Amino acid sequence: MTRSCKAFEDLLQQAQRPVLGHLIRLTGSIHAAQDVLQSANVTAMEKQYAFEEGTNFVAWLSQIACNHHRNQARKLATSSSVVLVDDQLHDVIERRHRERVEQNRQRNNWQRLSHCLDQLPDHQRELVQRFYLDGQTLNELAEMSGRKANAIGQALHRARQRLVRCVQQTGDSTDAEFLSDHPLSQPTAETP
Template sequence: MDIDQTEEFIELMTSFQGRLYAFILSLTGDPNGANDILQETNIILWKKSGEFEMGSNFKAWSFRIANFQVMAHRQRKMRDRLVFDDDMIEEIIAESTEADELYNIKQGKIDSCMSQLPDRQRDLIKMRYTIGKSVNQMAEDLKSTANSIAQALFRARNNLTQCVKTLKGQPYE
């Protein structure tokens, strides 16, 4: 794997951490166990990164590895009193998959609405929620007051919310 592929793989792994954790947590119901399994999954993903074909479905590949790690974790924990049976795990996987599809629909609506926002509003939302800058940092960077940035962010969030609510198709809520 060359340096560009390695960077792309790292970006994929990073972007899926929250979703992998949520998937694992939905299967285990144990936040501590889910953290451990996520770390084990990350190690295997990294070790098998050379086997992953860029452009293929990273989500399916990583979720399958996570599922195997959950099963291995379950085998280690069989002595515990609260262990889900295989039927329950299958049901949880089905519900988790459905929830992930709903997430994709919601994300698509947000992306669509973000592209419709005026440039300034889109930039403010990205600075605040993607980069994670505080309102004060944004005001300093943009040579403005924190109050005017907060008001502009309020309008941008309002526009984004109204747009998402008006989109047809699957419900957002």
């Protein structure tokens, strides 16, 4: 069986696209498929005289590539199984830690905000309670109090300003940022 290296290289070149497509479907990644194909090409060049002329070259190269993929998968499974468990455990611990930090931050912010709400005059605290927590509209508050909706909106604005100042005095700037994003600082479209 004499075959020129040029003829084999031509067969190898023609097989690249179909074998790569097969490997992409197998691995789910173009980069992983390219790596496997490169390894398969090296093996094919080393064993080129084992290929029987007249048989399907693409199938021959695909089999070599599949064997490389299986070997890589086995190596990865045995060498990284402990690492994967450790990585997953680390991710769970890290996520839980971030959740706890966020819960503590929110609890502290609510405590600070609650303290500041207690510092408001009774009429402002009642407006804040009814508008933000009970969900009453400016018009409903105006009807109930016999005042205009504009006046209620201005009173709510003043209450928010007092809350912001109080939070700034009792906490650091990040707490004031929290308040600016908090629903109590965002009036509905009805508020002037």
